[in-house]
Amino acid sequence: MEELSVMSAVRAAIAKRERERCNEASGRFGLTLTEQQGLALAQHRSETLKACGRVEFGGSILPKLVRTFCDSPYLMQENYESELWELQDLFYAFKNESGETLTDEELLLAMRSAYNGPAGGAAEYLAGVRLSELCRESRTGTAPEERRDSGEVQEHDK
Template sequence: MSFEMESLYLGLIQKQAVLDLEKCNDFTVQFGLTLSHHDAVELVETRTLALKMNGRIEFGGGVIEKIIKVFCNSPYLSQHNYVEILHDLTEIFYYYKNETLDLMSDEDLIRFMKYSFDNICQGSLELLSGRELYNLARNLRFGNTPEYLNNLADEEDEEDEY
């Protein structure tokens, strides 16, 4: 593929990613959270840089939409900090996707991040990244199942009962 064709293709993918993020507003508006077009463009740029910095490639829309849909009901998110936290969560996700050696699915890692962010970390990204995800990655690399994953399984069982 020529350089011009590749650039055009990447541009189209990024435009589609921006549109997908803007569509998330239809869901998140009920929580008082919305992204402007500019916010969506910047989030796609953050994703591109995070992928590059972590030596990853991604096909499709990426995980930002998944992060948005899982985190939008967090009591620690408001319109005031929404975009900044999404940038940080995107960078944290890709870093720890590598650190966990891809032993967790995207969905499981995001659910773990959300559970920890809302409960143990009480909205602290520093605790999430510097302690909870660090411990998770360390435990997974050594073949141990972190006790936190049991909490997630218990939480899922409770949700299934309703």
């Protein structure tokens, strides 16, 4: 059955406004999203939210994500959109894993700490990390293998 959703009518306008806010924050670091990239990220976010079983009634996570990561030394204009794409996916996956125990800000800070630290700017590294590890890395600034080397991580934690 064909459906007409208020979301589709509003989505484009929200995406435009959010892209402008993102660019305001990231522009000074030489990072901007085109209108097409903004819409693509918004479309992808809708699909991710559906896949993760989550709903956003208000604004999306994208502006917060950009504000948190835009000063990362690993982000460049060339990889900006694809990294945001990955980080957005990871954010919702971790959010679900947290069972709503972490606020957006706490989770984003933990992700940034790991991304700028042990991950060395590789979003795919974060994809292989469990939330508990991510939070520990955020606190200690060390990767699991470093803590294993020092005996901090036990065999069952691997």
